[in-house]
Amino acid sequence: MKSASRTVLHAAHGRVMALMLSLATMIAPQEARAHFSYSDPRIIHVTENADGNVEIFMRMPVPLALLPEDWKGNAETRLPPFAVSTGNSAALDVSALDLTNPELAAVLERSLTVQMDGETLQPVLRAFRVWHDSDRPRFGTAKTAIAALENNSEPKPVPYFDATLDIRLALPGINLNRDMRLTSSLGENFQVIEKFGTVVKFHRSEGTETKAIIGVLDVSFPPVTTRLQTLRNAALSGAEHIYLGLDHLGLILLIALAATGWRQALGWASAFTLGHIITLAAGLYGVAPAASWFIPVIEIGIALSIVLAGVAIFLKANSAIGWVSLFFVGLIHGYGFAASAATALFAGDFDPPVLLAFAAGLELCQFAIYALVLPAILIFDRYMPMTPVSWRRAVALGIALCAVFATLSRLSVVSGAFAVA
Template structure:
């Protein structure tokens, strides 16, 4: 009995940890995105980059002056609003010295071959208030965006650094064949920077490969030009999507404690992945409602599906072939909802006309399946162990998990439903 209480206490502590985690697992519309178009030529390699301006200047404030404020970062103006220091774009400085802003990125960007860093030359830089920037999803769009200096002409001169994106063209002299690495050395210490979506499109003749990485790129991403290496980056992101998405983890946990056998559990997991794949692709290509209420409605429904899965785990019936088929159908239907949860953000990252989009989406969903199987591998042995103990131990442990998960999901549902009516 004492050991049972210890286990239940651990589960409750884990549940309280989950409650303290943000409920917003999807639709981070303010997600930071950096795009790199790497175009290999005969005598030079051109790199076209789009990045939020904050990544370039946030860590470059000067020393604190007599007024108690730090000196402005390059290309910015300080302003105190309601006692809070805000940073605006110095539009005049940018118009006069735009290439100096490109130099900041060139200093932070590391292109390396065999651990030898290549020296870049800056060619052009343009900046835009968010919402006015031109397309940048393809090589042609990126080339056009940086074909010459564009006037920084916002509707108001007061443009916050956080509301500005910068396009930069740099060039490496010489042909860049084989494998190379891309990394960034700066640490702007921004909220949410660890969720930065980095997209690298590598152009070698008629072969175009798309790579994906999350974070600041302090750890280099290796670009080989091979289809397999590009797909693996999306598999990794699919695994991250499951492992780091608390709502996904809780749902899979409910599937684990609700399945009578391992084959039945694996069928449910695969059913979820199939449903997830269908709506992720459908939402990506625009086959989903675009009304403002749809996103919070899906988020609310996802929270409710977790409660449903928890209830199913507690009130399950003895396993039969027919009930197993029904369970797979239900999890596939729930997967449909969860797929919408990521498709909109992925669409903003990849764009519909990005190259190798089908390969990328399929690789991502393979990662989703692997992420779920990882959770199963971690939890299923504990479930088997508890089921071998006296029945009251397993029933109690399962009940504690289901109730804890349901409480968390109910909190999320109340938080999210307000967005539907808003």
């Protein structure tokens, strides 16, 4: 446990330093590398059917599954695989969406590789289903995933870059009482993969173990998972949510810059966490709009909250930052997580201890970052020369400017430009 905590602490320190050193580079426009949003995670369920064989249900954006590795994003002139031209855009070719299409079946089977006790296995494709992003059913539990794949409605033309793919894979003769590793090279050459999340739910008779990762898929499950390990994994997921998110790190730095001492900084951080957990839990119970615009709008709200906090510090309006304001900011941030990866991370049989462990991970990671940042701020205060614009105000303004550009980028998502830089 000490090793895991040390890893989280070092990673948090690295992310904080990276944020402070890269303010200028973040402002520069960046080229889009892929045409799908990272707001919606890839969701994977690993289960055993009534015959004792392993089945895998996976949901992901169609472009992640089907685009070639050398796809050039907005600069690409080729028609995507399994697509037909519809003027200035592309739609999935309904005639090609058939299990009898060997090329399509081969592509989908390669979307996931499984290792059991070190032995590499290739899952067999059993079924697949394509949805428009706005029409897809729930997929957060094994039961809803099975129902989505058993839908017998006829496939309809779907815009290629607004499409979701559900697939059902099988591993005959295999059970879950073994060490399992899931890997996939999908999207490894896309810049968007650096922000793309995957949630894997491993359903055993003893219970469900959930792991959430960012980036290229590589996740392992030991033969047996204890209750303590499940809670520890939830806590680590909470910590990762902080130190892997520039939005959260930016807000933590602003709180540290505005606070007059340790107690005030930690109190404000706790108010933020409280709001975050309330809307996270609310989202899990479905108290959130299901429309496709909701996640992008929440993302804009998160970026704007950082802009306003940074400007308030720069203008010396520190009274604008306090328990109440940070509690409401936490509400916005919590809905952002609940609407995407958290829906899958905690969906199914609601387990309050897992959510509390996740919250503990959030809080402990924040405290670890403050333990690194607050002493550094005191040192800077002591040795930085006095100027009309203090270094604290300058850094706050820099963070606010970065958030302005993030806001503009997310506005393009709301307007329908889902090409993510």
